[in-house]
Amino acid sequence: MLAMRIPAALSRLAILALFSFAAGVSAAPVEITFYYPVAIGGSATKIVDDLVAEFEKANPDIKVKPVYAGTYQESIGKALTAAKAGQPPDAAVILAADIFSLIDAGVILPFDQFVKTDADKNWINGFFPVYMLNSQSGGKTWGIPFQRGTTLFFWNKDAFKEAGLDPEKGPQTWEEVVDFAKKLTKRDAGGNVTQWGMQVPSSLTSYWLLQGYVAQNGGKLAELSGDKTHFDSPEVVEALQYWVDLALKHKVMKSGVIEWGTNAKDFFERRTAMFTTTSGNLTNVKTSATFPFGVQILPGHKKRGAPTSGGNFYLFKTSSPEKQAATFKMIQWLTSAERSAEWSIKTGYVAPRDDAWQTTAMKNYVASFAGAKVAYGQLQYLVPELATHENQRVARSIDDGIEAALTGKKTPEQAMKDSQREAERILSRYR
Amino acid sequence: MHAAVSNPAVAGPAGSRTPVLAWLLLAPAVVLLAAFTHVPALMTLVNSLYSTPAANRPARFIGSDQFRDMLSDPVFMSALKNNAVYALGTVPASIALAILMALIVNSSIRGRTWLRMSFFLPTVLPMIAVANIWLFFYTPSYGLVDQILGIFGVHGRNWLGNPDTVLACLMALAIWKEAGFFMIFYLAALQQISPNLKEAAAIEGAGRFYFFRRVTFPLLMPTTLFVLINALINAFRVVDHVIVMTKGGPDNASALLLYYVYNVGFKYWDTGYAAALTVVLLAIMGILAFAQFTIFDRKVHYQ
Numbered sequence: 001m002l003a004m005r006i007p008a009a010l011s012r013l014a015i016l017a018l019f020s021f022a023a024g025v026s027a028a029p030v031e032i033t034f035y036y037p038v039a040i041g042g043s044a045t046k047i048v049d050d051l052v053a054e055f056e057k058a059n060p061d062i063k064v065k066p067v068y069a070g071t072y073q074e075s076i077g078k079a080l081t082a083a084k085a086g087q088p089p090d091a092a093v094i095l096a097a098d099i100f101s102l103i104d105a106g107v108i109l110p111f112d113q114f115v116k117t118d119a120d121k122n123w124i125n126g127f128f129p130v131y132m133l134n135s136q137s138g139g140k141t142w143g144i145p146f147q148r149g150t151t152l153f154f155w156n157k158d159a160f161k162e163a164g165l166d167p168e169k170g171p172q173t174w175e176e177v178v179d180f181a182k183k184l185t186k187r188d189a190g191g192n193v194t195q196w197g198m199q200v201p202s203s204l205t206s207y208w209l210l211q212g213y214v215a216q217n218g219g220k221l222a223e224l225s226g227d228k229t230h231f232d233s234p235e236v237v238e239a240l241q242y243w244v245d246l247a248l249k250h251k252v253m254k255s256g257v258i259e260w261g262t263n264a265k266d267f268f269e270r271r272t273a274m275f276t277t278t279s280g281n282l283t284n285v286k287t288s289a290t291f292p293f294g295v296q297i298l299p300g301h302k303k304r305g306a307p308t309s310g311g312n313f314y315l316f317k318t319s320s321p322e323k324q325a326a327t328f329k330m331i332q333w334l335t336s337a338e339r340s341a342e343w344s345i346k347t348g349y350v351a352p353r354d355d356a357w358q359t360t361a362m363k364n365y366v367a368s369f370a371g372a373k374v375a376y377g378q379l380q381y382l383v384p385e386l387a388t389h390e391n392q393r394v395a396r397s398i399d400d401g402i403e404a405a406l407t408g409k410k411t412p413e414q415a416m417k418d419s420q421r422e423a424e425r426i427l428s429r430y431r
Numbered sequence: 432m433h434a435a436v437s438n439p440a441v442a443g444p445a446g447s448r449t450p451v452l453a454w455l456l457l458a459p460a461v462v463l464l465a466a467f468t469h470v471p472a473l474m475t476l477v478n479s480l481y482s483t484p485a486a487n488r489p490a491r492f493i494g495s496d497q498f499r500d501m502l503s504d505p506v507f508m509s510a511l512k513n514n515a516v517y518a519l520g521t522v523p524a525s526i527a528l529a530i531l532m533a534l535i536v537n538s539s540i541r542g543r544t545w546l547r548m549s550f551f552l553p554t555v556l557p558m559i560a561v562a563n564i565w566l567f568f569y570t571p572s573y574g575l576v577d578q579i580l581g582i583f584g585v586h587g588r589n590w591l592g593n594p595d596t597v598l599a600c601l602m603a604l605a606i607w608k609e610a611g612f613f614m615i616f617y618l619a620a621l622q623q624i625s626p627n628l629k630e631a632a633a634i635e636g637a638g639r640f641y642f643f644r645r646v647t648f649p650l651l652m653p654t655t656l657f658v659l660i661n662a663l664i665n666a667f668r669v670v671d672h673v674i675v676m677t678k679g680g681p682d683n684a685s686a687l688l689l690y691y692v693y694n695v696g697f698k699y700w701d702t703g704y705a706a707a708l709t710v711v712l713l714a715i716m717g718i719l720a721f722a723q724f725t726i727f728d729r730k731v732h733y734q
Contacts, residue, residue: 073698077697077698080700101700104485105485105700106485106487190584190586191586192586192587193587202592203592203677203678203680203681204678204680254571254589254592255589255592255593256589256592256593256681257589257591257592257593257680257681258589258592259591259592262570262571265570266572269573271572271573390699390701392698392699393698393699393701396694396698396699399680400506400680400682400683401682403594403680403681403682404594404681404682406681407592407593407594407681407682409594409682410682418505
């Protein structure tokens, strides 16, 4: 029975193939899937759905299936698992910092082979160079900047007034931060702190906050090649020392590890007068703060500096060139000047192209909300985010070190030495 | 099979078919167990002896290398230590609490049904939800714990952000969550105990505590063994709260073994090392279960 059915099924398939061939390429739409993380909450899904619908309308020969794959962490997990099972998505938005993990797994394609026309070249050259640093390796472009961000500095203007500080001026240097924070830290009669001066989140991906301090101190965490870290260099140790001192020496920051979520809530609850967080939180602060707040770029030390962050589009290795071409078309469309501006306005991410900032929509938005312009002003000081081979593991080793230093279990020097040793162990085989 | 052959009633012409029938009846369970438990366990053992494959680097046999690496892996060592502390801290405490709660709700106090329900409530809540609620309890300054302590003039603490307190915080949650579940087993066991014993003890003039120590507790031993095994397994098996509340931090002070296995396997994609870690975890649980059965088995059946 079974043996008889197979030829029948085969012939049916052949007929089907003939049909679709005869019907012509234009009538049979190419279907592509892309994995997308919902790290920024509720409304993002609708924004993506709207964009996709608009793209499909402009390109009737392509059907797009967006798959909401959870957090960044879960998205890369799902994409890698699917690729290992031979069913990779056509595209995915995954952390820019995970570039080496994806290259090493052999699941993504460089964009270079698809960039052919002058329009293509203009498009790919239109991204801010600093956002491309995390997107290129070995002379090839592996990621297209999509939802990118940086760190911003916020303060409570009411608290500034109470402490006798100018509410319109945030601190500009490391010293000023300590100085202001001392004035802003309030204690009750029993010595309990009711309002901290300053808070920096430190529960995981704390390397990202440290990276800002390191850049301001004239150092760097790692080489762009992704196979060498400098965790125990003097610039890094000094930067960590400054951070630790805020809590343990100056006592203007809550000691121990500070949760990302609690950090922002502490600000809204007036438990901290100043704090740093991702630019992706800008819209959240704007809607949740019940008092006037100030936002600015990070205070400097030897110079200004802040790390980039966020997700890139990656093009996955699939069997069909038609699907790859369609996917490239979609990515190009979603990261064009107009769409970048639209995406940035709706989500709070930093548009990664200069021409997006020149669109009318963006100009109107900046005119209505000055905070939106702050991240743009910081672009010239940005440094690429830490990205190495086995990035999650290397990042965890320095995160552990930072936590050990912040909780007083190790000196910054010892902590960074231990982290560097672990990073060396992991990275030595990639050189 | 042996029983079938030695039993004259089913031996004979029909006897040869019985094993086939028996295996057919067992087949669904055997297939499921084999496919999802035994084969993966064996594959894990095999994988633990091979390096992690990469795009241009196929897996190769490296023997016990990965097991040797563990000895110099500080995260593994602290996860192992944390898990030991966690098990020693949560298992006896939740069993003691479960017995106490069972005794209370088994007595004839008023509002018994309400008490039973409130003791059992933590069990029916999903761990993820519970962990999120407790995350609020532990929030520094304005969390529930600090608000209550504040009434007594105690300073706010960064409970989960301090390596000295974080594990204890997770353990408190685990005890609260587990005790209600174990209480149900003890309650059932208590209701099996004949009231004659209590009357006899009362006539003999035995005190309540003496009666518990010499009669009730020994009679509960089979339940205790069952609960003990389950509690120990849970101490190594449940890490949802770690993921929600601390991600193993600060500096791995709250990392448990299974959470580390998950990280190595699905965040670092070092599947070979994750397999080796899993083998160690399985070995620990196997040894614990074996020890409990051999040591306690003789003592638990109190006739």
